[in-house]
Amino acid sequence: MALPLRYNLRNVIVRWRATIATILGVALVVAVYILVQSLAVGLEKSSRNTGDSRNVMIVRKGSTAESSSQITREQFQLLQYWPQIARDGRGQPIVSADVVVMVTLPRRESTAEAHVLIRGITPAGMKLRPQVSLVAGRWFVPGRREVVVSQRLAARIANFDVGAQFKTGSHTLTVVGWLDGARSAFDSEVWMDANEARSIYHRDNYSSILARVVNETAGAALASRIESDKRLPLRALPEVQYYSAQTMTAMPIRILGNFLATAMSIGAVFAAMNTLYASVGARTREIGTLRVLGYRRRSILSSFLVEGALLALVGGILGCILSLPMHGYSTGTISFESFSEVIFEFSLTPWLMAKGLIFAVAVGLVGSLLPALRAARLPPIVALNSV
Amino acid sequence: MSAPPVVVIQETSKIYQQGEINVIALDRVSLTIRGGEFLSLMGPSGSGKSTLLHIVAGVDRPTSGECCVRGIDLKRLNESELADWRNQNVGFVFQAFNLIPVLTAYENVELPLLLTRLRGKARRTQVNTALELVGLADRRNHLPRQLSGGQEQRVAIARALVTDPPLMVADEPTGNLDSQSAHDVLTILQALSRSAGKTVILVTHDPKAAAFGTRTVHLEKGQLLN
Structure with a gap:
């Protein structure tokens, strides 16, 4: 007892x-x-929290992150009309070739600098990421030197208020809006027009391709087709899987x-x-x-x-x-x-x-x-x- | 016809090792105590009377010799069996009362009963009876520090008798008390022996206290004198 x-x-x-x-x-x-x-x-x-189960991410073989991946325009042209990729109402493939660039920007509350990821994105790319929403300002207009930054990132990086401008290289970009990534990896990104990004950062190639596939079987078929195509030194994997590997x-x-x-x-x-x-x-x-x-x-x-x-x-x-x-x-x-x-x-x-x-x-x-x-x-x- | 023996001690010795010296606390002591007897154990400090008491109560083990209490040879019991045996057979009263300071009088008296099969109401009745017997029913919710020395010792007696053990041992129970409280405590012990038939062993070096007993034995240098 x-x-x-x-x-x-x-x-x-x-x-x-x-x-x-x-x-x-x-x-x-x-x-x-x-x-x-x-x-x-x-x-x-x-x-x-990042990724849509209907999307497939394509990066260069051997790359663990988009920022270290490169995809040529020829490679993109070759695969964007494959039947495994879903089409929209007008018969266009739902696919986006993004440019991801790393820039160094000053922090808001210290003199230190931080590496910030800028994503050059197409309208299709934005549709493929529906969890991202605009919470302040407006979206960027293609052809203008405008960006939309993550609201959470804006709390940590200088000149990220809506209406503010910051310099990257010899270019000045204007922040026109804040995005919210719904607690996903997109909360750490700056978005701008893909062509604009390629132009100011002199990129001929893309960093990654995000594609909506017809269904899960088509996703697997796309992956194995890319794997077996000698002209494409690329790797395709479900977007969700790509991000969960980023832990x-x-x-x-x-x-x-x-x-x-x-x-x-x-x-x-x-x-x-x-x-x-x-x-x-x-x-x-x-x-x-x-x-x-x-x-x-x-x-x-x-x-x-x-x-x-x-x-x-x-x-x-x-x-x-x-x-x-x-x-x-x-x-x-x-x-x-x-x-x-x-x-x-x-x-x-x-x-x-x-x-x-x-x-x-x-x-x-x-x-x-x-x-x-x-x-x-x-x-x-x-x-x-x-x- | 005299009552049957309750405690039988034969040729019991206890030797302590202090460094390289052997200290003989008990030297081949033989003693028989009968049921209902109130035995006063007297002797000067260091004469071995507490050692003898501890051996009879199953708190200490002899170096040699036998100690049988109610027919059970305590040597044969292991540590856990001895603990159970003490709970069922011995009520111990200490000189310094040894109440648990964070528990109330009631809870202190209840402690030995928590080891028995008694539950709920039966346990409450028994604790209250024990407290009434020592005249402290109205102090049941007091902590030891809220009681006088005499009251503390009476709570300790209630704790010793709450399991209704056949053997009560008291080691200088009046040593820390004023004469009135000492008289009260000794009267209770005497009553337990006379009317409840308990065997009481009292260690004391006060002849007045010893006089409450039915028999007095003297120890000196570990040996019985008479």
């Missing part, structure tokens, strides 16, 4: 200073763990998060251990009394383990609460695929919270194990005679 829980509860309340220190220690570890992991989740979510950036964040959490949890384990050792020391005679009354060693052991786990659980809950305000907070990092600025959100999922709590309880159990063992191993007569 275990000791009543109120015995533990009242003991931790009596030793409130040590209790608060332990709880705060665990809370801090759990908050850091959850926040860093939520960054990784947010980044992955942003990649996963490599999240990996270092995950590793950093795990490393930080592990390092900090060692500290928290020692804090819990210290608290419980002090508690065992102060309660030695109590332990002796309980043993004389008939409580077995394992009752004493489990009582101290429960106490440690309880303390840590409260710390874990506090850590979750501390990290909650960051949910949905937009931030940016450098993509490890394209080296451009990537905008994403802290994403605190229930599963992440649950993992944080499990982590906290584990810290509590590990921290209380040695003090609990010491308490349980005390011979009753030795415990009774302690002062």
Whole structure:
């Protein structure tokens, strides 16, 4: 039979200073763990949110990102009328050859610079990405040096307000609108007319082709036809799959998060251990009394383990609460695929919270194990005679 | 006809190792205590009386010799069995009361009962009866620090008798009390022996306290004098 829980509860309340220190220690570890992991989740979510299941992305073979891919005009001409590609009402193929250029622009709140991805896009390309919407201003007009920038990116890059102008190379571009990518990778992009982009950045070739396919079978057929055509050193894959493969950036964040959490949890384990050792020391005679009354060693052991786990659980809950305000907070990092600025959100999922709590309880159990063992191993007569 | 023996100690010794020196706390002690007896164990400090009490109560083990309580050789019980045996057979009263400071008088008395099969109402009745017996029913929700020394010791006695054990052991229970409280505590122990038929062993070096017992034995340097 275990000791009543109120015995533990009242003991931790009596030793409130040590209790608060332990709880705060665990809370801090759990908050850091959850926040860093939520960054990784947010980044992955942003990649996963991107793409339409009916679209196929075509890039150069061997390219992992659009920015490092090249497709010639001949190659585009050759494949745009293939039967696997869907047609619109006027019989035109629904396909867009985009130009993706990386430019360096000053940040809004510091003198540092960021790499920003500019996408030269055709009207078909915009239709192929219906999740992107205009939230301020208007769309760019082909033939003019105009761009529409992501609203989230505008918060981080200088001169991205609607009506503002910025210089890239020898050209000046005017921001005429803000787009919203619905928490997708397009939240990290600047859009302009494809021909305009090719002209000012002197690009003969395209970066990628996005095509609507007739159906899933046609998508697979398109991929295998491109694969077998010796004239086309290209690779086709579903757009959704292309973007979900762009989650490599999240990996270092995950590793950093795990490393930080592990390092900090060692500290928290020692804090819990210290608290419980002090508690065992102060309660030695109590332990002796309980043993004389008939409580077995394992009752004493489990009582101290429960106490440690309880303390840590409260710390874990506090850590979750501390990290909650960051949910949905937009931030940016450098993509490890394209080296451009990537905008994403802290994403605190229930599963992440649950993992944080499990982590906290584990810290509590590990921290209380040695003090609990010491308490349980005390011979009753030795415990009774302690002062 | 005298009552059957409850405690039988034969040639029991206890030797402590202190560095390289062996300290003989008990030296081949033999003693028989009968049911319902109130035995006062006297002797100067370090004479081995507490050691003897701890061995009889199953808190400590002898180095050699036998200690049978109600026909059970305590040597044969392992650590867990001994814990269960103490819960069912021994009520322990300490000099420093040893109440759990964060638990109320009621909860302290209830502690040994949590290890029994008693549930709910039956357990409440038993705890309340024990508290009434020591005259502290109205203090059941007080924490130990809200009680006087005498009251604390009476709560400790209630805790010792709540499981209705046949054997009550008290280690200098009046050592920390004023004379009136000491008298109250000893009267309760005497009543337990006389009217409830419990075997009581009292360790004391106060002859006045010892006089409450039905028999007094003296220990000196680990040996029984009479």
